[in-house]
Amino acid sequence: MRLEPLVHVTDAPTSEEDGAIGSGLARFNEEQSGIRDSRPLAVIVRDPDTKRPVGGLTGRTSLGLLFVDLFFLPAELRGGGLGSRLLQLAEEEARHRGCVAAVLYTINFQAPGFYERHGYRVLGSIPCLPPGTSRIFLTKNLT
Numbered sequence: 001m002r003l004e005p006l007v008h009v010t011d012a013p014t015s016e017e018d019g020a021i022g023s024g025l026a027r028f029n030e031e032q033s034g035i036r037d038s039r040p041l042a043v044i045v046r047d048p049d050t051k052r053p054v055g056g057l058t059g060r061t062s063l064g065l066l067f068v069d070l071f072f073l074p075a076e077l078r079g080g081g082l083g084s085r086l087l088q089l090a091e092e093e094a095r096h097r098g099c100v101a102a103v104l105y106t107i108n109f110q111a112p113g114f115y116e117r118h119g120y121r122v123l124g125s126i127p128c129l130p131p132g133t134s135r136i137f138l139t140k141n142l143t
Contacts, residue, residue, distance in 0.1 A: 035063060037062060040059075041057075041061055042057065055072045055077065056071075057086050066099045068102060071083075071087075071104075083111075091140075091142055101139055101141055101142055102120070102139065103137070104137075105138065106138065107128075108134050116138070122138055
């Protein structure tokens, strides 16, 4: 007789729980593709005085794709080309890792125009809250 697995919903998964899901999916993907290349990627911006992180870009590369997960710069660092530099550095590292494309999503009040100016094209959008807001999914060829 087999017992039913225990299932719960949480907003604070433990590192063990995250690890079980991540490593299980990595094993499955490797079995299917023959490739195990998923790696984190981050471009960090630090305060020059305190050396503390103040922003940057985080994501990962896997199976030939760069996934940009989070990208933030404080207001005082926007508009001078730093964001463009960070995106370029992430894309260069992704190419070095063998990536052929990048994917990300942004919110319509965030930076869709920024990404489009850097060669990203819209794949689609999904309405979300508050009303009038949408998540915009974008991609860019890196070859």
